[in-house]
Amino acid sequence: MPTLELPRCRLTYDVTGAGPPVVQLHGLLSDQAANTAGGLDLASALTGHRTVRYDARGHGRSAAEPVAEDWAWPRLAGDLLHLLDAVAPGEPVHGIGPSMGAATLLHAALAEPRRFRSLTLCVPSTAWGSRRDQAGTYRRSADLVERHGLEAYLRAGRAAVRPPAVADRPAHPPRVDPGLLPAVLRGAAGTDLPPVDELSRIGVPVLVLAWSGDATHPLSTAEALRAALPGDGLHVAGTPAELAEWPRRCAAFVRAVEVGRQAGPAV
Secondary structure, three states, rough: OOOEEEEEEEEEEEEEOOOEEEOOOOOOOHHHHHHHHHHOOHHHOOOOOOOEEEEOOHHHHHHHOOHHHHOOOHHHHHHHHHHHHHHHHOOOOOEEEEHHHHHHHHHHHHHHHEHHHHEEEOOOOOOOOHHHHHHHHHHHHHHHHHOOEEEEEHHHHHHHOHHOOOOOOOOOOEEEEEOOOOHHHHHHHOOOOOOOOHHHOOOOOEEEEOOOOOOOOOHHHHHHHHHHHOOOOEEOOHHHHOOHHHHHHHHHHHHHHHHHHHHOOOO
């Protein structure tokens, strides 16, 4: 697999297909393999595109050092932009990502708005007012791993109620080395989405995909993003069958953006 060396990390990625570029990200403590197993390989229905998939620093096949600040979302956005410079120089891309991946895309689109043709934001996480409680959970989890080990953390996680949309999907352990896990969790605790008034600077079409029954990815965040960003697409999955529709919805959205771009502005 190709890799990209960056400060304190090595990103592992792959590129498949040909055509306008698409980049797919993943969520916190996940990776591309877990995305596929969990029904979140949203680029799987796209044809006629060059698709870039990668594991974020310290996740899956990508290496990192245990520096908590490196998992702040603006830093992860910088990783993404460096990767795009390497694999799609000068080309605007369609960005797709769940949770941490959605947050990374938002920060990247604000930093370099011309880099993106569209954004598909999937299960956006706690943000703004709801972030404080989640940050506390992440910090307590980091302490638990350090004091009692990975198995204690996994036991605590088994008690959590899973969203109905993924009830038929197998849960997966963290795709992060246990030695990195406390730093990754503390990095997540110390970051947030951009302020809502800044999001209005994002001028590309946006599709928001959410699911119900998940306090870590509340509908309130998805609804706030939908109101603040261009576009009119918000789909909420409450069952596995509705989740299974997401790759098709994502592909239709990206195709519509491409058609609109090729047609040009109305005169």
